[in-house]
Amino acid sequence: MKTIIKYRWLIIVFSVLLTGAMALSLRNMSVEADLKNYFPDKMESMVATDLIEEKFGNQDMIMILFATGDIINRESLERIREVDRQLKRVKGIRKTTSLFSANYIYGKNGAMVVEPAIRQIPHDGEGIDLLKARLLENDMVMNVVVAEDFGSSAIIASMGNSADEDTVFAGISKVLADFPGNEKVHFGGLPYLRQQVNGEMRRDAFLLVPAALLLMLIFLFYVFREWRGVVLPFMAVLLSAVIALSLIPLIGWKFYLISLLVPIMLIAVANDYGIHIIAKYQEINASGSNLNMKQMAVLIAAKLWKPILITGITTIAGIAALLAHTMIPARQMAIVTGIGIIAALFFSLFLIPAVLSLLARSKPVKTLKKNRHGINRNILHRTSYFIIRNHKKIPVAALIITLVLGAGALFLSVDSNEENFFPDKHPVKQASRIINEHYGGSENLSIMFRGDMYDPVILNRIKTYEDQLLELGEIDLVMSFSDVIREISKALYEPGDEYYDRIPPTRNAVAQFMALYNMNGDHENLDQLVDFNYAYAHMIIRINTVSNKDVNRIIAKIRNLTAGDPNLVAIGGYGYVRTQLANQVVRGQFWSLGIALLVIFIILSVIFKSLKAGLISIIPLAISIILLFGIMGYTGVKLDVATALISSVMIGVGVDYIIHFLWRYREERRLNRKPREAVITTLTTTGRGIVFNAFSVIIGFVVLLVSSFTPIRFFGMLIVVSIFTCLIGALVILPALVLKYNFKFLEPGIQSGKSQDNETLIKAI
Numbered sequence: 001m002k003t004i005i006k007y008r009w010l011i012i013v014f015s016v017l018l019t020g021a022m023a024l025s026l027r028n029m030s031v032e033a034d035l036k037n038y039f040p041d042k043m044e045s046m047v048a049t050d051l052i053e054e055k056f057g058n059q060d061m062i063m064i065l066f067a068t069g070d071i072i073n074r075e076s077l078e079r080i081r082e083v084d085r086q087l088k089r090v091k092g093i094r095k096t097t098s099l100f101s102a103n104y105i106y107g108k109n110g111a112m113v114v115e116p117a118i119r120q121i122p123h124d125g126e127g128i129d130l131l132k133a134r135l136l137e138n139d140m141v142m143n144v145v146v147a148e149d150f151g152s153s154a155i156i157a158s159m160g161n162s163a164d165e166d167t168v169f170a171g172i173s174k175v176l177a178d179f180p181g182n183e184k185v186h187f188g189g190l191p192y193l194r195q196q197v198n199g200e201m202r203r204d205a206f207l208l209v210p211a212a213l214l215l216m217l218i219f220l221f222y223v224f225r226e227w228r229g230v231v232l233p234f235m236a237v238l239l240s241a242v243i244a245l246s247l248i249p250l251i252g253w254k255f256y257l258i259s260l261l262v263p264i265m266l267i268a269v270a271n272d273y274g275i276h277i278i279a280k281y282q283e284i285n286a287s288g289s290n291l292n293m294k295q296m297a298v299l300i301a302a303k304l305w306k307p308i309l310i311t312g313i314t315t316i317a318g319i320a321a322l323l324a325h326t327m328i329p330a331r332q333m334a335i336v337t338g339i340g341i342i343a344a345l346f347f348s349l350f351l352i353p354a355v356l357s358l359l360a361r362s363k364p365v366k367t368l369k370k371n372r373h374g375i376n377r378n379i380l381h382r383t384s385y386f387i388i389r390n391h392k393k394i395p396v397a398a399l400i401i402t403l404v405l406g407a408g409a410l411f412l413s414v415d416s417n418e419e420n421f422f423p424d425k426h427p428v429k430q431a432s433r434i435i436n437e438h439y440g441g442s443e444n445l446s447i448m449f450r451g452d453m454y455d456p457v458i459l460n461r462i463k464t465y466e467d468q469l470l471e472l473g474e475i476d477l478v479m480s481f482s483d484v485i486r487e488i489s490k491a492l493y494e495p496g497d498e499y500y501d502r503i504p505p506t507r508n509a510v511a512q513f514m515a516l517y518n519m520n521g522d523h524e525n526l527d528q529l530v531d532f533n534y535a536y537a538h539m540i541i542r543i544n545t546v547s548n549k550d551v552n553r554i555i556a557k558i559r560n561l562t563a564g565d566p567n568l569v570a571i572g573g574y575g576y577v578r579t580q581l582a583n584q585v586v587r588g589q590f591w592s593l594g595i596a597l598l599v600i601f602i603i604l605s606v607i608f609k610s611l612k613a614g615l616i617s618i619i620p621l622a623i624s625i626i627l628l629f630g631i632m633g634y635t636g637v638k639l640d641v642a643t644a645l646i647s648s649v650m651i652g653v654g655v656d657y658i659i660h661f662l663w664r665y666r667e668e669r670r671l672n673r674k675p676r677e678a679v680i681t682t683l684t685t686t687g688r689g690i691v692f693n694a695f696s697v698i699i700g701f702v703v704l705l706v707s708s709f710t711p712i713r714f715f716g717m718l719i720v721v722s723i724f725t726c727l728i729g730a731l732v733i734l735p736a737l738v739l740k741y742n743f744k745f746l747e748p749g750i751q752s753g754k755s756q757d758n759e760t761l762i763k764a765i
Contacts, residue, residue: 008354015351019239022246032254038327045580048572052448056538058161063188067152077121079181090171092163098155102141107491114521117141147438186431193418200708212267212703219699223692233274236347241266244340256329268700270344272693273308279689286364297357307663311656312345318652321596325588384683387735388676394736406626408633414548415638416582421709440477440542446573453534454510459503474550480539481530488513548582589644596651610745617658620729642711654726657690666746679735694727
């Protein structure tokens with residue numbers, strides 16, 4: 001430990017230079033907003049969706065909604081027409097579909113006519129009524145580009161595979177600005193969702209991290225009441241957070257939504273080690289010792305390096321369990337946060353003592369010097385006596401509360417819909433509601449078929465699938481090539497004819513239908529439904545629900561319907577991708593949770609050389625986990641890409657409190673103090689650091705409550721609850737268990753003579 005004093009200036013200079021050099025990489029940070037890239041691209045749904053997009057182009061479409069009381073009026077229609085025309089010129093937009101480009105197929109004088117749904121904007125009320133009647137007859141536009149109540153209309157923009165989304169949206173914004181109107185404009189589609197996620201992520205990064213640092217400064221000053229108690233832990237936090245974040249661009253990774261948790265987590269967690277060092281300094285300083293600052297720095301490092309190192313290792317172990325998660329950013333977060341904690345351990349165990357040894361000794365904190373004036377120690381004193389009196393009742397009460405609140409876990413559900421990243425009043429959610437109510441739904445499923453698409457057998461089979469799927473309440477709109485053929489039949493035959501609104505009985509008849517269509521219409525308007533060679537067909541299913549359970553049921557229905565279909569190629573679409581992501585979130589949650597508990601059990605069993613130590617240590621953690629899932633179930637908070645990480649983070653952080661309690665309690669017992677006296681001493685000394693530790697974590701995470709993203713807000717709320725339950729577990733339930741069962745690994749035994757007081761330790765050093 002004297003090495004710290006000998007090389008203190010080298011430690012200080014090295015710490016500053018290393019952090020400064022790594023911080024330069026932050027200029028190259030890039031953001032990833034697409035949820036699909038959170039998971040390996042070998043997932044079945046992603047492989048199938050990529051295969052479909054190879055044939056039918058990028059399925060990422062932008063929906064621009066124009067909403068007003070009645071969209072079928074001259075001013076609104078003129079605006080939509082001009083915007084549609086100009087959008088076709090925007091770089092990156094491959095094609096658009098609107099009332100002025102969607103097909104209207106009808107018969108005239110025995111011939112088939114294909115023209116735009118609106119060929120001419122009407123000038124009077126009579127013309128408007130005729131237009132509405134004409135649109136209502138057109139299944140290719142109703143609930144596709146115009147709402148059935150005519151309250152809104154949509155322009156659907158398809159992007160090229162290599163389109164730059166920023167450029168596309170800049171172009172769309174300019175077009176809308178050039179053609180203003182009274183209509184309320186909403187946006188939908190995955191590209192818009194990604195833009196919003198990207199922008200809000202940047203806003204959160206610039207708001208939440210400074211806010212967390214400011215709150216931490218205020219908290220440190222409140223608990224320590226001296227500037228070194230603020231600056232030294234804060235210094236360790238800031239340096240370790242910079243090093244951790246710098247790794248993301250250095251390794252070539254991107255900044256994901258849940259990467260927002262990395263700096264907040266380090267601000268909250270890395271602060272703990274410095275807090276224990278300052279708390280120990282104030283404890284020794286108030287004890288009346290005559291040690292100088294060099295001796296005090298050596299003593300603090302010697303006393304705390306083991307428990308701090310052990311708590312750091314267990315925190316890393318808990319968070320490292322995320323490496324078993326299927327989410328790519330979760331695995332990256334485990335690595336980056338783990339390295340950040342290693343940096344925090346170095347700065348806490350070397351840099352803080354090195355700087356502390358250079359400072360003058362401060363005045364003792366009055367609340368530590370005189371117990372009767374110390375509010376924190378009074379509370380901890382009262383807590384210790386409460387535990388002693390009720391140590392047999394506390395475990396029973398904890399069990400009952402855990403069973404009652406934990407039952408809420410039965411109602412826990414999963415969500416991976418990016419729309420739910422945003423609060424209800426956000427434009428994303430407003431647009432989503434309109435799309436779900438009037439345009440069939442904001443989620444898509446896709447089915448691709450291969451074969452002779454002139455074959456009536458295949459077309460009728462596709463139509464059968466479509467009819468059965470439309471019987472499900474969660475599906476309002478299905479589009480396929482069969483619908484186009486039936487629409488042509490309605491133009492060529494009169495209602496009541498045998499072949500009106502039906503697939504023709506022969507291949508030649510279907511081929512003739514398409515020959516007539518191609519003479520009048522543009523095949524490009526069908527390129528989302530059938531390829532140019534009529535060898536592949538695409539069924540698009542719009543879902544009006546975001547429930548993972550409902551979408552799983554729809555996919556099961558599709559698989560059941562298409563089982564054994566020789567023409568089926570793939571079932572994909574982003575709705576399927578999202579559902580598989582949700583399934584992966586659940587699987588990753590339980591894998592990482594199980595591994596975290598197992599690793600903590602093994603580490604603590606080795607540290608304390610007793611399996612009972614590992615078992616007793618995970619009891620408070622298990623209680624906290626059960627309560628966490630129960631509260632989520634009762635309150636309706638769902639497992640998603642953020643909340644699925646809470647249990648591993650909570651284990652990594654909460655185990656620190658358990659280790660600090662057991663370590664100090666064992667030291668007191670080895671000084672031959674009785675169990676009750678050891679509990680009182682532990683809670684009123686180390687317990688102070690544990691409480692400060694826990695509240696520093698809570699303060700660090702509480703800023704997440706003002707995040708732009710609902711999952712991050714819920715993460716902040718739940719982590720606050722979880723850390724508080726871990727604190728109660730460590731300072732109430734664990735002492736009660738220790739008093740009730742008198743575990744041998746905590747008894748004095750033959751090692752009672754090995755403990756040293758402060759003065760003896762200094763002389764030995």
